[in-house]
Amino acid sequence: MKKILIIEDEASIRKLVAYDLKQVGYDVYEAEDGLQAKEMIENDTYDLLLIDWMIPHISGIELVKHFRARDVHSVFIMLTAKDEEENILEAFEAGVDDYVSKPFSPRVLLARINSHLKNKESTSSNVFADLEIDEKKRKVMIGNEELILTKKEYDLLCYFIMNANIVLSRDQILNDIWGFDYDGDTRIVDVHTFKLRSKLKESQVEINSSRGVGYILEEKNEERKD
CATH class of the missing domain: 1.10.10.10 (Winged helix-like DNA-binding domain superfamily/Winged helix DNA-binding domain)
Structure with a gap:
């Protein structure tokens, strides 16, 4: 079973995405801020991480930079209301695999997650x-x-x-x-x-x-x- 960590401080969004992912068979974990997420990633392995940019304590973009530098090969998908071109470019330069702007379609997000995990499985x-x-x-x-x-x-x-x-x-x-x-x-x-x-x-x-x-x-x- 694929493990997904959702890092999002807005509980309503986090719980909704977690519910949708569990319904299709994913093993889902949640973190509400950057420090909690950092500790979880350091102590466990996840196939995919959904990361909100603007989370407390350590930002999503800093988490991506931190763990990419430490050779963490999970799929990183940034979830954010930041949709300016410079923000998107900054995220990809930091090492994200995909960038999803809020508000987003749950069905489209799920399709992207499925696609990334399928590709990762074939090149692991x-x-x-x-x-x-x-x-x-x-x-x-x-x-x-x-x-x-x-x-x-x-x-x-x-x-x-x-x-x-x-x-x-x-x-x-x-x-x-x-x-x-x-x-x-x-x-x-x-x-x-x-x-x-x-x-x-x-x-x-x-x-x-x-x-x-x-x-x-x-x-x-x-x-x-x-």
Whole structure:
């Protein structure tokens, strides 16, 4: 069952959309502000997020930017009364998949949701070297073997793959994976990278240190694959 999170501070709209989605078989969750939504997304995985732009505490557009930077591959649909061209362009630049202006037709919204989830289902796997990443199930396979990763290790690996062959500083990794509100230091990056590196020993990729800077994910050369 597909999981959808509705992030909307207007209870009447949120409840109406939730009812319609439940009627057609979706597993629906609700958040009434940006902080609640942020916590829910950090602790669970959703196939699609309906996000109102003007929500309290953290705006919808900031949520999109925040989680796109952390390699969250859910479908993002912005629901908003902002219908000026510059607003629409800003939303797409932030990483939304679709933009629906209020007031909207519930039937049209449902059709868009169905279409996006169908497309996502057909393109949910990525391959890098001998790693196959199933974004929908958050699973990584090496051949026929599943690579057992924690949630943070999975996020970190996807982030490295998205930035393959690029040296990433510890500060950059800390900000993009742990978030702007994390109080710790960059040693947490070293700890998780060390654990992830050890789990990738049998694969054709490796995470190398860049002295004094950070880390880089690369394919092993032929001499190091065996």
